């Protein structure tokens with residue numbers, strides 16, 4: 001989360017499942033356990049639990065994650 005003026009902007013982890021290798025590593029490293037690997041769909045993020053810590057962004061070997069504004 002970061003603040004811009006008086007507005008609070010919520011960031012959440014988003015994944016590009018076209019890039020995802022289904023390695024499952026991010027599921028193991030997420031400190032709040034909010035990632036799920038679905039072999040067919042790829043990684044599913046539980047946006048309500050994500051703390052925007054960036055661990056998955058730094059971990060993913062193919063750069064599939066980014067932190068974006070919550071929808």
Ligand code: SF4
Pocket residue numbers: 015019020021022023024025026027037043059060061062063064065
């Ligand atoms: S670390 Fe990256 S490649 Fe591996 S499962 Fe997670 S999103 Fe996919």
Ligand code: SF4
Pocket residue numbers: 013029030031032033034035045049050051052053054055056057
């Ligand atoms: S940003 Fe942090 S809390 Fe959110 S999915 Fe990635 S590792 Fe988990």
